[in-house]
């Protein structure tokens with residue numbers, strides 16, 4: 001190892017010369033500073049999540065917080081947005097794979113969320129290569145030669161890069177400070193900020209972030225304090241960093257104003273992260289005898305609790321001069337089946353049309369082929385205006401009961417159960433093999449969508465309402481019977497692509513589903529399977 005490690009820092013993974021350009025002594029010293037300053041608070045907040053879950057398990061329902069009523073009633077706005085975040089009508093997302101990043105930046109979308117989270121398997125290789133790719137993308141020097149000879153380089157006009165670090169719950173096991181492994185969130189943030197902020201300032205931009213999976217405003221306060229500290233350390237003007245928070249947990253939905261308020265000097269709005277949101281509802285109410293959702297496919301953006309959440313997010317953002325960005329339809333272009341393809345594209349159009357008409361300022365797409373559809377839907381409403389933040393929604397009145405109106409409860413079917421098993425195992429197999437985003441049955445599947453599949457089965461097994469429409473109760477025995485059938489089908493379909501990773505995935509899926517202790521995130525045990 002050529003790098004001189006700062007005192008107290010260890011790296012428990014291989015370093016190539018290219019990795020050493022990212023893991024420099026100075027960058028690691030910055031990681032260590034953030035760790036020493038904030039790791040204690042991060043742990044307290046994770047511990048507070050456990051306490052909150054116990055309250056929910058005991059039947060307490062969430063509500064808007066009485067202690068922050070003044071913030072909700074107050075007349076404040078977030079700080080002005082930088083020029084390159086004013087127009088976000090189409091945002092493409094994708095993992096930090098070099099070729100895909102170039103494709104995303106060239107896609108015609110206004111912004112590109114470079115994802116170290118839901119769509120990324122956090123192997124050491126992916127994380128550090130991802131930082132190299134981000135560095136080169138910011139400097140517009142990124143290029144790629146595909147093994148088939150195709151060359152990739154950036155167009156003259158590219159999307160603005162927004163980086164999504166890992167959430168507060170994930171660790172970076174390959175780096176320790178004073179003998180403690182470091183937070184994945186702090187690690188991803190620290191490296192991207194340290195290496196790029198000074199350069200970006202010279203071109204009138206900055207590092208922008210998407211912040212995932214927070215459960216409340218105190219977690220947002222921690223991010224804000226990290227930003228303040230980081231900017232001070234590197235002599236960057238306060239308020240330079242901007243961050244969009246994904247509202248993708250049911251608890252955060254009750255604290256949207258407060259989250260914007262905590263980050264008001266650094267905020268670039270909120271995003272409706274629908275897939276983790278559904279997962280969070282299942283997770284938080286998994287012990288509630290009244291709670292039980294229908295087959296995954298039935299939980300669309302138009303069901304009552306999802307509609308309430310989407311409208312409240314929009315109203316809250318615009319009251320605070322903040323962009324409201326819509327989430328992701330999981331539909332993707334379908335090759336070799338024009339009829340199915342047209343249906344999928346129609347689904348994306350309907351999704352983006354609804355968001356644009358409601359008043360959203362932009363929305364996510366999963367694939368470059370969907371950029372024109374989303375662009376048309378938002379441009380139809382926005383015209384030449386960069387956004388519609390000025391559009392207020394006083395007509396929207398969402399109550400706690402609306403957010404908790406968990407319908408539909410039916411149907412739950414054998415096909416829905418089998419599909420959850422099939423998708424869950426395929427996704428986990430891919431994730432353990434190093435790829436965090438895959439097309440399965442013509443839908444985009446990532447960590448968030450797979451969480452819904454596995455948590456639904458856990459909950460159906462344990463809920464009195466977990467009954468198939470033909471009257472059979474969902475049980476461990478029924479799950480195992482269907483699981484055996486799905487594994488046999490997949491083995492036949494995969495042939496020699498059915499590797500040890502897929503065997504591991506099947507046994508991990510069995511554990512996730514049958515263990516009475518609910519596993520908080522599938523990526524936590526999954527992390528033990530990857531380097």
Ligand SMILES: CC(=O)SCCNC(=O)CCNC(=O)[C@H](O)C(C)(C)COP(=O)(O)OP(=O)(O)OC[C@H]1O[C@@H](n2cnc3c(N)ncnc32)[C@H](O)[C@@H]1OP(=O)(O)O
Pocket residue numbers: 092093094095099100101103104115118119275276328332333365366367368437438439443444445446448449
């Ligand atoms: C819940 C959430 O968090 S949503 C956010 C996280 N999820 C995502 O970001 C989804 C990202 N999307 C993807 O990973 C992919 O689109 C998938 C896995 C869904 C589908 O992938 P594929 O079936 O391989 O796509 P397909 O074969 O049609 O790709 C065609 C081309 O588009 C590129 N492409 C596809 N999706 C993307 C993307 N999101 N960004 C950049 N390029 C992309 C492919 O690299 C390929 O490029 P090439 O022709 O130069 O080789």
Ligand SMILES: O=CC(=O)O
Pocket residue numbers: 118246248272273274275276277327328448
């Ligand atoms: O991150 C987005 C989501 O839907 O989850």
Ligand SMILES: [Mg+2]
Pocket residue numbers: 118212246248273275276448
């Ligand atoms: Mg998510």
